[in-house]
Amino acid sequence: MVAFSHADTGTSESEWAASGVVALPELPLNTEKLAGMLFVVLAAHPDDETLGAGGLLAKLHAAGAAVEILLCTAGEASHPDSQTTTPEQLAAVRLTEFHAAVSGLAPSARWRFLELPDGQLAAHTEVIADALRATVAGRPAEAVTIVAPYRHDGHTDHDTLGSVAAAAATQGGHGLLEYPIWYWLWAGPDDATWESWVRVPLTDQDQQAKSKAMLAHTSQTQPLSAEPGDETLLSDTFLEHFQRPWETFAWHPPKANTAADAERIFDEVHTRERDPWSYTTSWYERRKRALTLAALPEESYESGLEIGCSIGTLSEELAKRCSRFLAVDASSAALSQAAERLLPYSSAETQHLTMPAEWPDGTFDLVVLSETGYYLSPEELAELLTRIGTSTRPGGTFVLCHWRHPIAGWQLDAEAVHTMARKQLGWPTHGLYREKDFMLEVLVAPGSTP
Numbered sequence: 001m002v003a004f005s006h007a008d009t010g011t012s013e014s015e016w017a018a019s020g021v022v023a024l025p026e027l028p029l030n031t032e033k034l035a036g037m038l039f040v041v042l043a044a045h046p047d048d049e050t051l052g053a054g055g056l057l058a059k060l061h062a063a064g065a066a067v068e069i070l071l072c073t074a075g076e077a078s079h080p081d082s083q084t085t086t087p088e089q090l091a092a093v094r095l096t097e098f099h100a101a102v103s104g105l106a107p108s109a110r111w112r113f114l115e116l117p118d119g120q121l122a123a124h125t126e127v128i129a130d131a132l133r134a135t136v137a138g139r140p141a142e143a144v145t146i147v148a149p150y151r152h153d154g155h156t157d158h159d160t161l162g163s164v165a166a167a168a169a170t171q172g173g174h175g176l177l178e179y180p181i182w183y184w185l186w187a188g189p190d191d192a193t194w195e196s197w198v199r200v201p202l203t204d205q206d207q208q209a210k211s212k213a214m215l216a217h218t219s220q221t222q223p224l225s226a227e228p229g230d231e232t233l234l235s236d237t238f239l240e241h242f243q244r245p246w247e248t249f250a251w252h253p254p255k256a257n258t259a260a261d262a263e264r265i266f267d268e269v270h271t272r273e274r275d276p277w278s279y280t281t282s283w284y285e286r287r288k289r290a291l292t293l294a295a296l297p298e299e300s301y302e303s304g305l306e307i308g309c310s311i312g313t314l315s316e317e318l319a320k321r322c323s324r325f326l327a328v329d330a331s332s333a334a335l336s337q338a339a340e341r342l343l344p345y346s347s348a349e350t351q352h353l354t355m356p357a358e359w360p361d362g363t364f365d366l367v368v369l370s371e372t373g374y375y376l377s378p379e380e381l382a383e384l385l386t387r388i389g390t391s392t393r394p395g396g397t398f399v400l401c402h403w404r405h406p407i408a409g410w411q412l413d414a415e416a417v418h419t420m421a422r423k424q425l426g427w428p429t430h431g432l433y434r435e436k437d438f439m440l441e442v443l444v445a446p447g448s449t450p
Helices: 013-017 048-063 087-105 121-136 156-172 192-196 204-216 236-242 259-272 283-295 313-319 332-342 378-391 414-425
Strands: 038-043 066-071 110-113 144-149 175-179 198-201 246-252 301-307 322-329 348-352 364-370 392-403 429-434 438-444
Touching: 013 236, 038 048, 038 121, 038 156, 048 066, 048 087, 048 144, 048 175, 048 198, 048 204, 048 236, 048 246, 066 121, 087 110, 087 204, 121 144, 121 156, 144 156, 156 175, 204 236, 259 332, 283 313, 283 392, 283 429, 283 438, 301 313, 313 322, 313 332, 313 348, 313 364, 322 332, 332 348, 364 378, 378 392, 378 414, 392 414, 414 438
Parallel strands: 038 066, 038 144, 066 110, 144 175, 301 322, 301 364, 322 348, 364 392
Antiparallel strands: 175 246, 198 246, 392 438, 429 438
């Protein structure tokens, strides 16, 4: 536990500003997806939510995200030497301040007071964990993000709450945002921990809402009275750390999906919509298919395999170039449409397989992996590439084509998939095409086609 006092001078905001914290990467917030998400904000004491995540709360409210706040204590122990205000009286004051602050930041947010003793959260971890589980119950894991104090913040209640949140996020597969508070006081730029954190930029409106909410916490920003023991708890120099035009978080993305999740995820997607990615109507998709087909070095192939065929729009074109063709996908809902498209081609078939654990028999002189590689974990992709390596005939063609933007909920992106393929297979590149939205690459297996 870090030894410090709220009265310490600590590290100045000018030192932090000169450290490079302003250049931390931004947390990607997809405002369109926020409206369907739940953010559970944990606060050890009234004012934690405003100091550490007030701007984020305002941003989430504006985006229509659901926000649930669990307030653990009333902060009744903030002035233990007060001769004018009892802990019970201070608790009532601080709860009123908390309500006013949250109402200004996120009027639609719901909050619950757990009524735990200030400074003693370590003895009540199960109560907190139970409340957290009840709050997220019934929600898809990937639709929940937990926001909690940094688990190494230096205050016993903050550290305890952060640790409980981290365990819940890991067990439930949720995203976790940890907000530092006292860290900015006792740590310094030479502590490298902050260098892995992210920023959430705040608009002028977000900053104004946060400033107004902080003013609501009068018992912490102003003296309770002129009597000894009633001094201001949060100094102006300390509050400077929370007047930045951004907030800082340690970001832990939700557990990434793997191939084992693919069938459920993509069945849900294709059940809702027959053509969820506009394969049949989008110019991007039609143009990309044309480029993929044009990139094939051979006019025709004896045996082709498409991994992750979805509804079969590319499959239909590939089948015309192959004497035998197999299209596979983990989604039975998508595969049923692919099978319909391939009916006119007697030499084409579909198989419901979850790769790389499942693999078709035979060998191929054409293998196509289009918009599929980043739906695997690195370990799964390595296994898939091993399978491709042993199943592709000498001189065979391996085509990769992937969207170049981040894929939420998955570990890999286009560059990572293609880099792994090049390094692991070691096959020569026949052609490589990159543009802003996608990359297309053709590798050729060593040897010559019989």
